[in-house]
Structures are given as structure tokens and as C-alpha cells.
Amino acid sequence: MPMTIRGLALAAMATTCFYGSVAAADTELTFRYAYDNVDEIQAGLDRFEELNPGITVTMERVAFKDARDQLIREGAAGAGPDVAHLAFVWIKDLGTAGACMPLNELIEEHGIGENGFQDFIATDLVLGDDEETIYGVPFATDTWGMIYNTEIMKEAGIEKVPETWEELLEASRKAKAIGKIGFGFAAGTSAANTIWFLANFNWWSDGGTLVESDGAGGYRLGISADQVASVIDYYKTYLDEDLTVPGALAMDAWNDPTILEQMIAGDMFATSVPVFTAVQIFDQWRERNPEKELPFTTAMTPHGSGKPTTHLGGQSLCVNANTDYPEESWKLMQWLNSWEFFENYNTGYYPAQQALLVKKPFPAEMTGFQKQFSEGARSWGPYARGPAAIGAMWNQTSRSFGAAFIGEKTSKEAADELLAFVQGLL
Template sequence: MRGTTMKSTKILLALAATAAVLTLAACGDNGASAGGSGGDGGDGEEVNLTFATFSPDQEPAIRQILDVYEEQNPGVTVEIQIIPWTDYWSTLQTSTAGGTGPDVAWMLGAKIGAYIDGGVLLPLDDAFEASGLDIENYPEQLVDLFVDDGTTYALPKDFDTIGLWYNKALFDEAGLPYPTPDWTWDDVITNAKALTKPDGSVYGIGAPMDPQATYYNTIYQAGGEVISEDGTTSGYDSPEAIEGIKFWTDLINVHHVSPTLESFADTESVAQFMSGRLAMLTTGSFYAIRFANDEYSSQNFDVTELPAGAQEATIINGIGNVALASTEHPEEAAELAVFLSGEEASRISSETGTVIGSYAGTEQAFVDAFPQFNLQAFLDQAENGVVLPVSRNTDAWASREGEFLTPAWTGEQTVEEAAAGLAAAMNEALAQE
């Protein structure tokens, strides 16, 4: 990569959470049919299932959902495995390839292609039909992430959008009005300058290199795209994409209203925001529960819709639940995967303020869970949602975003140079799909 220095290399090592391209061997019969289990595998044996996730914030709601499932399915018990995000995908890859993985696990649309190709997931169509749930009650664009050649391998358990979170105390201290839904990029810059303190104790906004929370949103707001609609070419080297990325790099290198990328490698952006060092941060609805459970954040934070560029856009995404083909209890595992994305699970997820439940009619409970925050902003933006960009093997190119974009964030390369290198690498990866 042209122009990368030791400084970039150091930051890349600190930030790296890049996963190897998955090359999964088939484990078990991928054509296994799954339906209602009756709770005990049909022969009176106790059924013990494991369920892998990566969010400790969501564990209380998950346990509540599983308690309902176990009550409805006597003889079945489910153990939660919380695997840190930094280890989750490598752990899931290794354990699944070795046939020792969990029975059910969280899955992302950006990751599922390799697991489908590896033949390690159970189809959920039979279990879904037996559940009586209605596919029309799920966000269609998120359902499509988990369907391949007419077979459903997961259902979205939730959805999330990105908002502009802000610290009311810091705005009050600066004598500034709070952000509103009609803000633009220019409003962000103007207010961030007024909020930034010369001694570096407070920055107006955080500009981490976080695709879902930052530059994917502004690329689409500028009229660009990360990947073409047919999934064959990169959009990174377009003028619109460059403009969307430059908004963030300029916050650090031109306007000096954000900590450096190196600072975020030492202390991640949400932690800096919660400590009162950042006045604004764009991030997801999924952080509402963490902020609500922190006394300072609960008292001082609020959220509004993302400021607009040439057009309005927010990245929308969701987590799915998959059943692994290596399970000893395929019927129960498939049934559990469907239940975890069903109406009851969505209701509990929303009522606890954990995430926005994916099943139609459960979303408002999320808004009502924490009245101190304007969580309606996340629902209001959904109509402008752009599904998180994916391809068949997303990791092949997404894992290289940090490699190519880091020099732009550190100011060692122009955004044009960095984007051109990333586009070329991405096009090469897409040609192999």
C-alpha cells in the first residue's frame, strides 16, 4: 500500500480485529430438516443447548427470553456463551470447523455467506413454518440478508439505525442549543468547533474509523455507495464516496475537533463519550441500554437523527440467529433459533430497551423503555435506511478497509489515494466471488 508509514502500522495493529477469510468445512448434514421438538428430543432425554452471543449488554434480556423458551419446552435448557466481539468470529469459525461449536449463535449478514458455503448451517424453513410466525412482519431488506437460493438460514432478531448522540451538559456549558433533526454536516462542524476545548479535555465530536457508525452513512448521504447494487464493483473511488469519507478525516486533520485515530486505539470512542471527553458521537440504537445503565450518561445524554448531507441516509442492520449443523439436537436448535427471533423475543428485547425488536408491532416498546432519551429518532430514520453493505464474501474486502483507510485518517495520505487503493483491492476480491 502506497504511503503507509510506521505510524499507520502501529495504529493498524492496535485497531485490528480483522478476521481471516472463512474456509469452513461441512460439519454434519446441511439438509437436516427442523421442526417442533416437543421439548425432549422425542425420547425423554434432557436436551442441553448452547447459545453464543457477543454482547454482555444484552445478556439480561437474552436470559429472560430463554426463560420463556425453557418454560414452553420442558426438558430443554439453554446455556448462554458470551464471547467478546474481538474473539467472537475467530472462535466461532474454529469451533464450527471442528464440530465443537455452539448449537445456536448470533450471525451477521456480512458474515453468513461463508458459513452457508461451508455447509455448516441448518435451514430454518420448517421450524419457521411450524412456529406460526409471519415473514411479512420482519423488515424485508434484513430478511434477505439471511436467505440463500430460497432457503432461510436465519431471521433478524432486531434492527438498528445510527443516530447523533450528544452530551447535554457540554452543550449547556458552551451555551449552545442541542442538535435537531434538521442539522447538516456544516452544523456538526460549526458546533464541534465551539465545543472543543483548547486544552484537549473536550472534543466536539468523535471521528473513529467505524464504518457502520461513521463513514458508510456519509458515503450514502453524499450520494455514493460502498458497493454497486449488483454486488460486482466497489464504489469507494467515486467522488461522492470520497466526499463522505473526507467529512470524517477532516474532523481530525483539518478542523481538529476530534481526537486522533491513535487516541481511539487506546480508548475506544464510546468509552471516551461516556467519560465526558466527546460532546457528540454518531453510533447505534444498540448503545441506549449501556447509556441508560450508566448514571452520568443517563442524566446527560440524548440523541437525534443523523445530520444530512446531500440526502438523508442511515445504515440499518440487524443480527440473526443461526442453528449449527454440528448440533446433536437439530430440531431443538432450529426451533430455538426461530424463537430467539420471534414475536415474544422481539417484545422482550424492546420492552427492556435492549434493542429494537424486529417483529412488527414490538418497536414502540423500545422507544418507551428509556424516556430520558429521544429513541424515536432511530425509528423515524428507518425509512431512509440503507442496509449495511455486504457481498457473498464481505470479509474479503471489508477486512481491508482499515488497512487502506488508516493513512487517510492519520493524514499520511489523501482520501483520494486511500480510496483508490481500497477500491482496487475490493474489486479484486469481488471478482473472486
């Protein structure tokens, strides 16, 4: 009997050693992805494994709005995925917090992208405070544009696509007059809502900006309380006159199902969304109406006294500072930024590299977005480079606008509160 037990123990040890050595041959990476085109991305990761025998990749999921906070917490605890999918504007904070590793050496040694790191757009957003250390790589780029329903335009006597904010308001009133919803937007006031974008588009197109460089290495407010208050009043008009989607104050996301549904169903005149959401709306409409011609047109965002301006947004990737496999993680970063990956797998998004962007034309119905990209998209620049965390400004903007929207504060009080908060951060 003792011999039998000894034999079993030896067999177990041998088995453990054997499988242990087999397992050790494979590097197991974890890639945390936050958008919803999961099947395509998984297919791309499968292809990466075929191309790189000995490396396996597991995809983890996280809600995009939680991706930054999750990685910061993990970074401090020495955990987290090897490669993480994040927003452009989070990289500096994550790098400073020690959650994303410096990539300068890996870029120098192995390169990245079709034409190197300098060919990527918005690279200023992935640098640390010293403006030299690279903590992430821009991955895919995006901006916002307007979608208009052409049938509602005809029926309501709206002769042309609105070019200014005032024209949009007037056109929305005409749409309401024929029983349709005017300009649909999410006006919810949670911490990660849409009104932040719409407020900034409005301010920028009128020459204001919440944060600007003071030219001497510091940052300051670039907008007056009156300008802020007038934009609050502008969006409040839609709510007060029922020109936007009912319940807008309870919606936080631009792709709230109610907004998308009203647009697809042809009950809403206009909405403002990022490229991918526009593509989703058009695809869904075509699926429901296979024989008909698309009743939408796209255009640049409206403007005030200046030019129409939206943000050059997008996604970026970073390598976790706690990874045990920086070289293998870098191979994955290179694959995710390759043309083959965007052409075959991440097809719904536009690569954040100039050399690849020209290879990926916009469909005909997306010309408005294309124009916005090339003529009216600006970087978050000083917002991301300055000392005020974008998340904090975003949250306060939402709260201040929300307080004015429901009449808790006047728009002037809300504007003063917002500017005092941002000034305190600067």
C-alpha cells in the same frame, strides 16, 4: 473376594445405565450468545427450560467480533453450538460455508415469530446465493443516531442540532473553543472498527455507495475515488484540529470507555452510537445524576447532499448445520423470537419483526433514533448480497483510512487503494 469385585462391577454398570438413561431423557442444547446483557438472557433461557421440560440450554459466550470466524471453523470441523447469535450480514457467508443449516422446512412446518417469517425485517440478508434457502432468522434490529449535549450547545452558542456534516464540523469547532471535545468517534484502524460505519453513513448521505447492484445480476463500485477521498479528509479534519477525543486513532469501538466516559461526564459535544449504547449512556448519566434533567438530545445522523442515512443493522440467529437436535433448536429459536422474550428478558433491544416493533415504543429521549429507524435506515443490501465479503471491505476501509489519518498516504492514494481492493473482490 472375586464375588465382591463382580458385585461392585455390576453395581457400577447398573448405576451407569440408570444415570445414562436419565441423562438421555434431557436434550442438552448449547446457545452461543455474544452481547453483554448476559443475566437477562440467562433468565430467558431458564424460562425456556421451564416451558420445555426435557430440554436444557447452556449459554456459551464469545466476543461478537469473533462469532462469525469461530462458527465457520467449527462448522468445518463438525462442531459448535446448536444455536448461534450472529450479525445480520454474516448469515449468507455462514450458510454458504455450510455452518448454518437451511431452515425452510422448519419454518414451513413450525413457523417463526408473531406473524411468520415474512414479517421479519432484512430477510434478504439471511438468504443463500439462490435467494431461496433461508439460513438464519433476524433476531434484533438496531441503527445508529447522534447524541448531543444540550448544555455544551448552549454554552458554545450552537443554536440548533447540526443537520449536515459541515454543520457538525463547525459545531465541533465551537465546542472546542469553550474547552470541550467536539464530535467523539473511534478512529482506530483495526479490522473491526467504527470508521467503517461513519464512512458509509457519509457516503450514503451524499449519494455514493461502496457497492451497488449493476442491474444485471452483478455488482459494481458506486462511488468515485474523489468522494472517498473527501470523506477521508472530512474525518481527518477532526483528528488534525483536535476536534475529537484524544487518542481516537487507538480506539476501535464506538463504545470505547473513553468515549462513553467523556459523554457521560459532559465533556463531549456529540457522538454517534447504536441504540443500545445510547441507552447505556443515558442510564449511566442518570445513575450519577439522579436529581438532574438529562442534558442530551438525540437526532438523525448528519447528511450531505442527500438524506441522512445509517444502516439497518442487527443480530440474527442460526441453527448449526452440525446440530443433533434441529427440532429442539428450533423451539429455542421460536422462544428467542417471541414477544414474551423481548418484553421480559431481552429488554434493551428491539425485535427484528414489524409486529413486535410497534409494541415496543422508544423512550422520549430517543426520538432521534426512532426517526432514523423509520426514515433513514437502509439495509446493507448489495454489500451483503454481492461477492465481496463485508469483513474484507471493512478491514481495507479501516486500513486505507488509517494510512491517510497518520499521513502515511494521501487521502487520494488511500481512496484509490480502497477502491482497487473492492473492485478486485467484485
